Amino acid sequence: xxxxxxxxxxxxxxxxxxxxxxxxxxxxxxxxxxxxxxxxxxxxxxxxxxxxxxxxxxxxxxxxxxxxxxx
Numbered sequence: 001x002x003x004x005x006x007x008x009x010x011x012x013x014x015x016x017x018x019x020x021x022x023x024x025x026x027x028x029x030x031x032x033x034x035x036x037x038x039x040x041x042x043x044x045x046x047x048x049x050x051x052x053x054x055x056x057x058x059x060x061x062x063x064x065x066x067x068x069x070x071x
Contacts, residue, residue: 010022010023010026050070053067053069053070054069054070055069055070057069
């Protein structure tokens with residue numbers, strides 16, 4: 001659903017003899033950025049957001065009422 005319009009555009013604009021290279025390159029780039037995003041999100045969660053959500057943390061007064069506070 002998310003990439004169907006992108007796929008339709010690529011299928012209509014790219015020559016059939018190079019489509020597999022274009023789709024393979026696009027897939028490789030998407031997977032690379034997905035792995036980078038997972039690494040960044042896990043680092044942020046462990047090193048920034050978890051300490052900030054501890055009792056007395058900077059985010060605990062605002063977000064602690066909605067999400068709860070880490071113990």
